[in-house]
Amino acid sequence: MRQTKLDEFIELEEQNRELEEKIQKEIEKNRQKEQILFHQSKLASMGEMLSSISHQWRQPLMEINSLFLPIEIKLRGNKSIDNDEVLEAISKLNEITKYMSNTINDFKNFFSTNKQSVKFSLSTQINSAINILSTSLKDNNINLEIIVKKNPEVFGVKSEYSQVLINIINNAKEMLIYRKIKNPLIKITIDKKEDIAIIKIEDNAGGIKLKNIDDVFKPFYTNEKKDGSGIGLFMSKLIIEKNMAGMLSADNTNNGALFTIQTPQNIIK
Numbered sequence: 001m002r003q004t005k006l007d008e009f010i011e012l013e014e015q016n017r018e019l020e021e022k023i024q025k026e027i028e029k030n031r032q033k034e035q036i037l038f039h040q041s042k043l044a045s046m047g048e049m050l051s052s053i054s055h056q057w058r059q060p061l062m063e064i065n066s067l068f069l070p071i072e073i074k075l076r077g078n079k080s081i082d083n084d085e086v087l088e089a090i091s092k093l094n095e096i097t098k099y100m101s102n103t104i105n106d107f108k109n110f111f112s113t114n115k116q117s118v119k120f121s122l123s124t125q126i127n128s129a130i131n132i133l134s135t136s137l138k139d140n141n142i143n144l145e146i147i148v149k150k151n152p153e154v155f156g157v158k159s160e161y162s163q164v165l166i167n168i169i170n171n172a173k174e175m176l177i178y179r180k181i182k183n184p185l186i187k188i189t190i191d192k193k194e195d196i197a198i199i200k201i202e203d204n205a206g207g208i209k210l211k212n213i214d215d216v217f218k219p220f221y222t223n224e225k226k227d228g229s230g231i232g233l234f235m236s237k238l239i240i241e242k243n244m245a246g247m248l249s250a251d252n253t254n255n256g257a258l259f260t261i262q263t264p265q266n267i268i269k
Protein backbone atom coordinates (compact mmCIF):
# COMPACT_ATOMS: atom_id res chain seq x y z
CA MET A 1 0.00 0.00 0.00
CA ARG A 2 2.68 2.42 1.07
CA GLN A 3 4.68 1.42 -1.96
CA THR A 4 1.82 2.28 -4.32
CA LYS A 5 1.41 5.69 -2.78
CA LEU A 6 5.12 6.35 -3.19
CA ASP A 7 4.96 5.13 -6.78
CA GLU A 8 2.02 7.41 -7.43
CA PHE A 9 3.87 10.28 -5.92
CA ILE A 10 6.97 9.63 -7.98
CA GLU A 11 4.86 9.31 -11.12
CA LEU A 12 3.10 12.56 -10.33
CA GLU A 13 6.41 14.26 -9.81
CA GLU A 14 7.59 12.92 -13.14
CA GLN A 15 4.44 14.16 -14.87
CA ASN A 16 4.87 17.53 -13.28
CA ARG A 17 8.41 17.76 -14.54
CA GLU A 18 7.35 16.79 -18.06
CA LEU A 19 4.57 19.35 -17.96
CA GLU A 20 7.01 21.99 -16.83
CA GLU A 21 9.31 21.12 -19.73
CA LYS A 22 6.43 21.27 -22.19
CA ILE A 23 5.42 24.70 -20.89
CA GLN A 24 8.98 25.96 -21.23
CA LYS A 25 9.14 24.66 -24.81
CA GLU A 26 5.83 26.31 -25.68
CA ILE A 27 6.98 29.60 -24.17
CA GLU A 28 10.16 29.44 -26.25
CA LYS A 29 8.15 28.59 -29.41
CA ASN A 30 5.88 31.54 -28.73
CA ARG A 31 8.83 33.86 -28.31
CA GLN A 32 10.27 32.72 -31.63
CA LYS A 33 6.91 33.23 -33.35
CA GLU A 34 6.72 36.73 -31.97
CA GLN A 35 10.16 37.47 -33.35
CA ILE A 36 9.20 36.23 -36.82
CA LEU A 37 6.06 38.36 -36.75
CA PHE A 38 8.06 41.34 -35.62
CA HIS A 39 10.41 40.86 -38.54
CA GLN A 40 7.54 40.45 -41.00
CA SER A 41 5.83 43.57 -39.81
CA LYS A 42 9.06 45.52 -40.14
CA LEU A 43 9.53 44.25 -43.69
CA ALA A 44 5.99 45.24 -44.58
CA SER A 45 6.52 48.76 -43.29
CA MET A 46 9.87 48.84 -45.07
CA GLY A 47 8.09 48.33 -48.40
CA GLU A 48 5.74 51.12 -47.41
CA MET A 49 8.69 53.37 -46.63
CA LEU A 50 10.58 52.64 -49.82
CA SER A 51 7.61 53.52 -51.96
CA SER A 52 7.06 56.63 -49.88
CA ILE A 53 10.70 57.74 -50.29
CA SER A 54 10.71 57.25 -54.03
CA HIS A 55 7.46 59.17 -54.06
CA GLN A 56 8.90 61.99 -51.98
CA TRP A 57 11.98 62.20 -54.16
CA ARG A 58 10.20 62.42 -57.50
CA GLN A 59 9.04 65.99 -56.99
CA PRO A 60 12.39 67.46 -55.84
CA LEU A 61 14.20 65.57 -58.61
CA MET A 62 11.95 67.21 -61.14
CA GLU A 63 12.57 70.58 -59.55
CA ILE A 64 16.33 70.05 -59.78
CA ASN A 65 15.89 69.07 -63.40
CA SER A 66 14.22 72.32 -64.30
CA LEU A 67 16.18 74.55 -61.92
CA PHE A 68 19.08 75.29 -64.30
CA LEU A 69 17.07 75.15 -67.50
CA PRO A 70 16.66 78.94 -67.91
CA ILE A 71 20.37 79.42 -67.21
CA GLU A 72 21.30 76.72 -69.73
CA ILE A 73 19.14 78.33 -72.40
CA LYS A 74 20.81 81.68 -71.85
CA LEU A 75 24.28 80.13 -71.91
CA ARG A 76 23.56 78.31 -75.14
CA GLY A 77 22.17 81.47 -76.70
CA ASN A 78 25.28 83.36 -75.60
CA LYS A 79 23.15 85.73 -73.57
CA SER A 80 24.53 87.43 -70.50
CA ILE A 81 23.70 85.91 -67.14
CA ASP A 82 23.16 87.71 -63.93
CA ASN A 83 25.32 86.49 -61.02
CA ASP A 84 22.31 86.70 -58.73
CA GLU A 85 20.36 84.40 -61.00
CA VAL A 86 22.98 81.68 -60.71
CA LEU A 87 23.36 82.17 -56.97
CA GLU A 88 19.62 81.90 -56.50
CA ALA A 89 19.51 78.64 -58.43
CA ILE A 90 22.36 77.29 -56.32
CA SER A 91 20.66 78.20 -53.07
CA LYS A 92 17.46 76.53 -54.26
CA LEU A 93 19.46 73.46 -55.16
CA ASN A 94 20.89 73.38 -51.63
CA GLU A 95 17.44 73.61 -50.15
CA ILE A 96 16.12 70.78 -52.26
CA THR A 97 19.02 68.45 -51.54
CA LYS A 98 18.70 69.21 -47.85
CA TYR A 99 15.07 68.16 -47.98
CA MET A 100 16.03 64.97 -49.81
CA SER A 101 18.68 64.15 -47.29
CA ASN A 102 16.19 64.69 -44.44
CA THR A 103 13.89 62.13 -46.01
CA ILE A 104 16.72 59.64 -46.02
CA ASN A 105 17.55 60.42 -42.40
CA ASP A 106 13.99 59.69 -41.36
CA PHE A 107 14.27 56.44 -43.23
CA LYS A 108 17.57 55.55 -41.60
CA ASN A 109 16.28 56.32 -38.11
CA PHE A 110 13.22 54.24 -38.74
CA PHE A 111 15.17 51.16 -39.67
CA SER A 112 18.05 51.66 -37.34
CA THR A 113 19.04 48.46 -35.62
CA ASN A 114 19.92 50.46 -32.58
CA LYS A 115 17.79 48.82 -29.94
CA GLN A 116 18.89 51.10 -27.18
CA SER A 117 16.18 52.66 -25.10
CA VAL A 118 16.56 56.40 -24.79
CA LYS A 119 14.51 59.37 -23.70
CA PHE A 120 13.02 61.26 -26.63
CA SER A 121 10.49 63.99 -27.23
CA LEU A 122 7.17 62.83 -28.63
CA SER A 123 6.62 65.74 -30.98
CA THR A 124 9.98 65.14 -32.72
CA GLN A 125 9.14 61.49 -33.26
CA ILE A 126 5.68 62.31 -34.54
CA ASN A 127 7.16 64.85 -36.93
CA SER A 128 9.48 62.31 -38.44
CA ALA A 129 6.69 59.75 -38.82
CA ILE A 130 4.54 62.40 -40.48
CA ASN A 131 7.37 63.41 -42.80
CA ILE A 132 7.39 59.86 -44.04
CA LEU A 133 3.64 59.77 -44.62
CA SER A 134 2.89 63.35 -45.59
CA THR A 135 3.08 62.97 -49.36
CA SER A 136 0.68 60.07 -49.52
CA LEU A 137 -1.69 61.87 -47.14
CA LYS A 138 -1.59 64.96 -49.35
CA ASP A 139 -2.09 62.91 -52.51
CA ASN A 140 -5.28 61.53 -51.01
CA ASN A 141 -6.45 64.93 -49.74
CA ILE A 142 -6.39 63.71 -46.17
CA ASN A 143 -6.26 66.54 -43.67
CA LEU A 144 -3.90 66.18 -40.78
CA GLU A 145 -4.53 68.09 -37.59
CA ILE A 146 -1.92 68.04 -34.85
CA ILE A 147 -2.69 69.43 -31.41
CA VAL A 148 0.21 69.69 -29.00
CA LYS A 149 -1.22 70.29 -25.52
CA LYS A 150 2.04 69.27 -23.87
CA ASN A 151 5.23 67.86 -25.30
CA PRO A 152 6.26 65.01 -23.02
CA GLU A 153 9.28 62.79 -23.33
CA VAL A 154 9.08 59.03 -23.41
CA PHE A 155 11.55 56.28 -22.78
CA GLY A 156 12.00 53.54 -25.37
CA VAL A 157 13.46 52.51 -28.72
CA LYS A 158 12.78 55.40 -31.10
CA SER A 159 12.43 53.34 -34.27
CA GLU A 160 9.93 51.01 -32.61
CA TYR A 161 7.81 53.92 -31.49
CA SER A 162 7.83 55.33 -35.03
CA GLN A 163 6.74 51.96 -36.31
CA VAL A 164 3.70 52.08 -34.02
CA LEU A 165 2.80 55.61 -35.12
CA ILE A 166 3.17 54.72 -38.78
CA ASN A 167 1.06 51.56 -38.39
CA ILE A 168 -1.80 53.45 -36.76
CA ILE A 169 -1.71 56.48 -39.07
CA ASN A 170 -1.46 54.20 -42.11
CA ASN A 171 -4.45 52.14 -41.00
CA ALA A 172 -6.50 55.33 -40.67
CA LYS A 173 -5.33 56.48 -44.09
CA GLU A 174 -6.17 53.12 -45.68
CA MET A 175 -9.67 53.09 -44.17
CA LEU A 176 -10.37 56.69 -45.21
CA ILE A 177 -9.44 55.78 -48.78
CA TYR A 178 -11.16 52.38 -48.83
CA ARG A 179 -14.43 53.78 -47.53
CA LYS A 180 -14.19 56.87 -49.77
CA ILE A 181 -14.82 59.26 -46.87
CA LYS A 182 -15.65 62.87 -47.72
CA ASN A 183 -13.43 65.44 -45.96
CA PRO A 184 -11.09 62.76 -44.61
CA LEU A 185 -9.33 63.79 -41.40
CA ILE A 186 -6.71 62.38 -39.06
CA LYS A 187 -6.33 64.19 -35.76
CA ILE A 188 -3.34 63.64 -33.49
CA THR A 189 -3.32 65.01 -29.96
CA ILE A 190 -0.25 64.96 -27.74
CA ASP A 191 -0.73 65.39 -24.02
CA LYS A 192 0.64 64.38 -20.65
CA LYS A 193 -1.01 63.39 -17.39
CA GLU A 194 1.20 63.05 -14.39
CA ASP A 195 4.13 61.00 -15.67
CA ILE A 196 2.29 59.41 -18.58
CA ALA A 197 2.67 60.62 -22.15
CA ILE A 198 -0.58 60.32 -24.09
CA ILE A 199 -1.05 60.34 -27.83
CA LYS A 200 -4.49 60.09 -29.37
CA ILE A 201 -4.86 59.29 -33.05
CA GLU A 202 -8.38 59.79 -34.30
CA ASP A 203 -9.98 59.50 -37.74
CA ASN A 204 -13.38 59.99 -39.33
CA ALA A 205 -13.41 56.75 -41.35
CA GLY A 206 -16.48 55.27 -39.65
CA GLY A 207 -14.82 53.17 -36.97
CA ILE A 208 -13.78 49.58 -36.29
CA LYS A 209 -16.39 47.04 -37.37
CA LEU A 210 -16.04 44.57 -34.53
CA LYS A 211 -18.31 43.60 -31.66
CA ASN A 212 -15.35 43.33 -29.35
CA ILE A 213 -13.08 46.19 -30.41
CA ASP A 214 -10.06 44.70 -28.65
CA ASP A 215 -10.04 41.88 -31.21
CA VAL A 216 -8.50 44.39 -33.58
CA PHE A 217 -5.17 43.64 -31.83
CA LYS A 218 -5.35 39.90 -32.49
CA PRO A 219 -2.68 38.61 -34.85
CA PHE A 220 -3.85 38.07 -38.44
CA TYR A 221 -7.12 39.97 -37.99
CA THR A 222 -7.54 41.97 -41.17
CA ASN A 223 -10.66 43.33 -42.84
CA GLU A 224 -11.51 45.55 -45.84
CA LYS A 225 -7.94 45.49 -47.12
CA LYS A 226 -6.35 44.27 -50.31
CA ASP A 227 -3.08 42.98 -48.94
CA GLY A 228 -3.52 43.30 -45.19
CA SER A 229 -1.55 40.83 -43.13
CA GLY A 230 -3.22 41.71 -39.85
CA ILE A 231 -0.07 42.03 -37.81
CA GLY A 232 0.34 45.82 -37.73
CA LEU A 233 -1.72 46.43 -34.61
CA PHE A 234 -0.72 43.19 -32.91
CA MET A 235 2.92 44.25 -33.24
CA SER A 236 2.16 47.80 -32.12
CA LYS A 237 0.53 46.54 -28.93
CA LEU A 238 3.50 44.31 -28.23
CA ILE A 239 5.93 47.22 -28.63
CA ILE A 240 3.97 49.62 -26.43
CA GLU A 241 2.93 47.17 -23.70
CA LYS A 242 5.87 44.76 -23.53
CA ASN A 243 8.82 46.94 -24.47
CA MET A 244 7.68 50.27 -23.10
CA ALA A 245 5.48 49.24 -20.17
CA GLY A 246 2.66 51.32 -21.62
CA MET A 247 -0.87 50.82 -22.93
CA LEU A 248 -2.36 50.84 -26.42
CA SER A 249 -6.14 50.87 -26.71
CA ALA A 250 -8.76 51.25 -29.42
CA ASP A 251 -12.23 52.83 -29.27
CA ASN A 252 -14.91 53.98 -31.64
CA THR A 253 -16.08 57.59 -31.58
CA ASN A 254 -19.12 59.08 -33.34
CA ASN A 255 -17.21 59.40 -36.60
CA GLY A 256 -14.41 56.89 -36.56
CA ALA A 257 -11.71 55.08 -34.67
CA LEU A 258 -9.59 56.42 -31.82
CA PHE A 259 -6.29 54.88 -30.81
CA THR A 260 -4.68 55.93 -27.52
CA ILE A 261 -1.03 55.29 -26.72
CA GLN A 262 0.01 55.81 -23.12
CA THR A 263 3.61 55.41 -22.08
CA PRO A 264 5.44 56.28 -18.89
CA GLN A 265 8.17 58.89 -19.13
CA ASN A 266 10.54 56.89 -17.01
CA ILE A 267 10.88 53.17 -16.75
CA ILE A 268 13.65 51.27 -15.14
CA LYS A 269 14.46 48.12 -17.04
Ligand SMILES: Nc1ncnc2c1ncn2[C@@H]1O[C@H](COP(=O)(O)OP(=O)(O)OP(=O)(O)O)[C@@H](O)[C@H]1O
Nearest residue numbers: 171172175207208222223228229230231232233257
Ligand atom coordinates in the same frame (compact mmCIF):
# COMPACT_ATOMS: atom_id res chain seq x y z
N1 LIG B 1 -8.56 53.38 -38.08
C1 LIG B 1 -9.26 52.27 -38.35
N2 LIG B 1 -10.57 52.33 -38.72
C2 LIG B 1 -11.26 51.21 -38.98
N3 LIG B 1 -10.77 49.96 -38.96
C3 LIG B 1 -9.47 49.83 -38.61
C4 LIG B 1 -8.64 50.96 -38.30
N4 LIG B 1 -7.40 50.50 -37.99
C5 LIG B 1 -7.45 49.17 -38.13
N5 LIG B 1 -8.66 48.75 -38.50
C6 LIG B 1 -9.07 47.35 -38.76
O1 LIG B 1 -8.20 46.49 -38.07
C7 LIG B 1 -7.59 45.57 -38.95
C8 LIG B 1 -6.24 45.17 -38.42
O2 LIG B 1 -5.28 46.21 -38.57
P1 LIG B 1 -3.74 45.83 -38.66
O3 LIG B 1 -2.97 47.06 -38.86
O4 LIG B 1 -3.40 44.97 -37.50
O5 LIG B 1 -3.66 44.90 -39.95
P2 LIG B 1 -3.83 45.32 -41.47
O6 LIG B 1 -3.78 46.81 -41.61
O7 LIG B 1 -5.05 44.65 -41.99
O8 LIG B 1 -2.56 44.67 -42.14
P3 LIG B 1 -1.02 45.12 -41.89
O9 LIG B 1 -0.42 43.99 -41.11
O10 LIG B 1 -0.47 45.24 -43.24
O11 LIG B 1 -1.01 46.38 -41.12
C9 LIG B 1 -7.60 46.26 -40.30
O12 LIG B 1 -7.56 45.35 -41.37
C10 LIG B 1 -8.92 47.03 -40.25
O13 LIG B 1 -10.01 46.22 -40.65
Ligand SMILES: [Mg+2]
Nearest residue numbers: 167171232233
Ligand atom coordinates in the same frame (compact mmCIF):
# COMPACT_ATOMS: atom_id res chain seq x y z
MG1 LIG C 1 -2.19 47.94 -40.74
